[in-house]
Amino acid sequence: MTIETGYNFGYLDENTKRMIRRALLKAVAIPGHQVPFGSREMPLPYGWGTGGIQVTASVIGPQDRLKVIDQGADDTTNAVSIRRFFAKVAGVATTERTSGATIIQTRHRIPEVKLREGQILVYQVPMPEPLFRLEPRVSETRRMHALADYGLMHVRLYEDIARHGHIAISYNYPVMVGGRYLMSPSPIPAFDNPKMHRMPALQLFGAGREKRIYAVPPYTSVQSLDFEDHPFQPIRANAACALCGARDSYLDEVVTDDKGGRMFVCSDTDYCNTRQAAREAAE
Amino acid sequence: MSELTPGFADPVLGAQSCFRAILEAMSRPGRLQRVAGIDQPPAPLGVAAAATMLTLADADTPVWTDAGRAAEDWLRFHAGCPLVASPAEAAFLLATGRMPALATLAQGSEEEPHRSATLIVEVRTLAETVGWKLTGPGIETEHRLQVAGLPADFLRQWAANRRGFPRGVDVVLTAGPWLAALPRTTRIEEA
Amino acid sequence: MAYVAVKGGERAIDAAHAWLAEARRGDATLPELSLEQIEQQLGLAVDRVMAEGACYDRGLAALAVKQARGDLIEAAFLLRAYRTTLPRFGASLPMDTGAMRLRRRISATYKDLPGGQVLGPTFDYTHRLLDFALAAGGTPPPAPQATPDGEATPRVTGILAQEGLMAPEAPSETEPPDLTREPLSFPAERPLRLQALARGDEGFLLAMGYSTQRGYGNAHPFVGEIRMGEVAVEIAPPELGFPIEIGEITVTECQMVNQFAGSKTEPPQFTRGYGLVFGHGERKAMAMSLVDRALRARELGEEVDAPAQSEEFVLYHCDNVEATGFVEHLKLPHYVDFQSELEKVREMRATVFREAAE
Known part of the structure; x- marks a missing residue:
């Protein structure tokens, strides 16, 4: 079945989809473990979400409704570009409503609204290896995962505390999945980490350039690394959204002039719009 | 070859919808999924087992099966998969009679636990409100699953399979158009 | 309001693509480059794009060079993205x-x-002197011929x-x-x-x-x-x-x-x-x-x-x-993570100043 352009449904050929689908199933069966896959060259550059796109292309069907966000927003340029790509090569319906989507492809955020069963969250991942800053050699990190030897990461966090009094990681904050695998949550703000824990939706992660797929099944334990006397603390700006008044959402800081003026608004545009609409309806 | 029945009525969308059923099954162990898209699977395969094979197997995946000549011809033609005689060499195993022991199948290594076999077993019946109590990733509190047609020592084999984590075999149970999955993480208690 | 201006990605993308096409063509009063000209006269660029694009097709490589406005890495990428969609008919025998x-x-x-x-x-024994005669154009005299001795x-x-x-x-x-x-x-x-x-x-x-x-x-x-x-x-x-x-x-x-x-x-x-x-x-x-x-x-x-x-x-x-993908992806928006870093650095500075004051 072809939609426009002469390419297969979902752009990828069926052999490639099968290969990715097999990798996805193993990823779900081994939560947090990075499964290598034969990532293809996509018509978008590496770093622009080729991993997430390949995962979405292997999962998506005509019944789906796709939402794509970048930085929490549906109308950032890269989100628009990816949404258009799927509208063109898969002819699927797209939506900006979190609650109405069956597949949400994201870069750098988890939506504020609690996701539910029947939804799939696809993360675009630049560096799947949580240990890469501490050990760049893939052959070494693979061995560490095999032995569940994560001492390096604990030492790094401990050194942060000794030096700064805090763990100095604010995004891409490492997590333990199912008590076994250390995993990169992708560069989401640490604020979003707790949403991953026992999420009812399926979470899939695609790293195209690094050629890795991993997953967190629904209702699976995802714990941000911390110490008893230095518990994990999600951070957000201590302010309310200037548009919808939310005090529970992650905020973008917008500089309004060159005299130090700034305002804070929700990063999740659908969350913010929904709240504004509800407020208007109530008035 | 002239008696070969067709594969998916729509190969692209049939495989997509079957994959979603398997993905959902693997993500929510024990929940039943219904599969369609193949009108006449070769005996003794049910729709779900046949569709699962066409969705996942191809020239890159050695397949072992005990399903007999008609099913073998059908798989070779529609999936193009190489058939192997030794269960240990297979990426996918399709059992319709007595399933091969889990411990004899590819388990993957500590570094590459994903290089392990997936076993598809056609069983007599599947039901999801009674039977075993399943817990683990993918399950909020507990799922129930009743299976008729597995070897008597399956739960003992399964417990050993779980102990090998992250190595281990993943299982897809099929009965006619229905399927349920048991990823290696699932704990099973007898009811 | 500034916040709104950052958005509206859809229209911005369309406008950017139109501008790119115009910039690619350059001054429209000048003759347009043909693929044959690129293939013949920029042959080493075409060769490099075929090598790094991992696809031997001079015509497509010339098209990629033209489409990429002479950016050879971009051209190699175009060719790779095309190559990946091609069916495989078989493998060649080892070349002799x-x-x-x-x-x-x-x-x-x-x-x-x-x-x-x-x-x-x-180029080995050419003197690297800019050739102003070449700037004026013209057909070079034919190179001497010899018969291979076999x-x-x-x-x-x-x-x-x-x-x-x-x-x-x-x-x-x-x-x-x-x-x-x-x-x-x-x-x-x-x-x-x-x-x-x-x-x-x-x-x-x-x-x-x-x-x-x-x-x-x-x-x-x-x-x-x-x-x-x-x-x-x-x-x-x-x-x-x-x-x-x-x-x-x-x-x-x-x-x-x-x-x-x-x-x-x-x-x-x-x-x-x-x-x-x-x-x-x-x-x-x-x-x-x-x-x-x-x-x-x-x-x-x-x-x-x-x-x-x-x-x-x-x-x-x-x-x-x-x-190039990973280096250049740094220009995509990263403001969500940067916001986290801002809050983190502010918090750490506050700790330092508080301790200094005590």
Whole structure:
């Protein structure tokens, strides 16, 4: 079945989809473990979400409704570009409503609204290896995962505390999945980490350039690394959204002039719009 | 070859919808999924087992099966998969009679636990409100699953399979158009 | 309000694409470049794009160069993205570069050799003076012609091998791995390494090869031979049972000869570094052969301490389509993470100032 352009449904050929689908199933069966896959060259550059796109292309069907966000927003340029790509090569319906989507492809955020069963969250991942800053050699990190030897990461966090009094990681904050695998949550703000824990939706992660797929099944334990006397603390700006008044959402800081003026608004545009609409309806 | 029945009525969308059923099954162990898209699977395969094979197997995946000549011809033609005689060499195993022991199948290594076999077993019946109590990733509190047609020592084999984590075999149970999955993480208690 | 201006991505993208098309065409009163002109007159750009795009098609490479406005990495990316959608009909038989129809053949290790040296169309002995006559255009006078003497042109490495001085390369019937289907894994054997290098970025390989000459890695290279010309491509369809020629391609091959002091199992001898690229790509073929030899350190029992000897370092970083994507993705919005960093740094500064005040 072809939609426009002469390419297969979902752009990828069926052999490639099968290969990715097999990798996805193993990823779900081994939560947090990075499964290598034969990532293809996509018509978008590496770093622009080729991993997430390949995962979405292997999962998506005509019944789906796709939402794509970048930085929490549906109308950032890269989100628009990816949404258009799927509208063109898969002819699927797209939506900006979190609650109405069956597949949400994201870069750098988890939506504020609690996701539910029947939804799939696809993360675009630049560096799947949580240990890469501490050990760049893939052959070494693979061995560490095999032995569940994560001492390096604990030492790094401990050194942060000794030096700064805090763990100095604010995004891409490492997590333990199912008590076994250390995993990169992708560069989401640490604020979003707790949403991953026992999420009812399926979470899939695609790293195209690094050629890795991993997953967190629904209702699976995802714990941000911390110490008893230095518990994990999600951070957000201590302010309310200037548009919808939310005090529970992650905020973008917008500089309004060159005299130090700034305002804070929700990063999740659908969350913010929904709240504004509800407020208007109530008035 | 002239008696070969067709594969998916729509190969692209049939495989997509079957994959979603398997993905959902693997993500929510024990929940039943219904599969369609193949009108006449070769005996003794049910729709779900046949569709699962066409969705996942191809020239890159050695397949072992005990399903007999008609099913073998059908798989070779529609999936193009190489058939192997030794269960240990297979990426996918399709059992319709007595399933091969889990411990004899590819388990993957500590570094590459994903290089392990997936076993598809056609069983007599599947039901999801009674039977075993399943817990683990993918399950909020507990799922129930009743299976008729597995070897008597399956739960003992399964417990050993779980102990090998992250190595281990993943299982897809099929009965006619229905399927349920048991990823290696699932704990099973007898009811 | 500024906040709104950042949004509206859809219209911005359409406008940017229209502007790009206009900029690509340049001054519309000037004649437009044809693909034939690019193919004929910017041939080395086309060759490089075919090599790094890993697809031998001069016409498509010329189109990619035109579409990319002469940005050769962008052009290689366009060609790769096209290549990945093509069905595979089969694999060619190993090419016999010994039977190459030579346009260029030089050896630095022998003054003369059977078949002779052929200088060919090279920049080597041109004086790099800007040629203002070329600016004015015109057709050059025809180059002198000669009839090939038909003498065989054996490879230099073969001559050394006759004396037992060249470490033999064991032929293998094993199917070589394919990094476009299976992700890299380590240790990577030589067929996989050569595949990665053949697709790799010329600039990266040049720098890596250069580093081996400057002491980062133990290299004593001599150009045994560089040859460039046309080679037949053959396939053997199973239903035919015999090979048929499907065409010929231009390639550049470099065999770099390196001294090897010997090991517990091997006597002192020469070893080779190998480079082969699509088209006329001499710089890349030479750099590739230096890096190939450096990457053989592990299997030859040499010490592995230089960047060019590290398989992971070279193979993970030589692909310019991967590299450019990841470097350039930094220009995508990162403000959510930056916001986290802002809050974190503010919090850490507050802690420092509080402690200082106490």
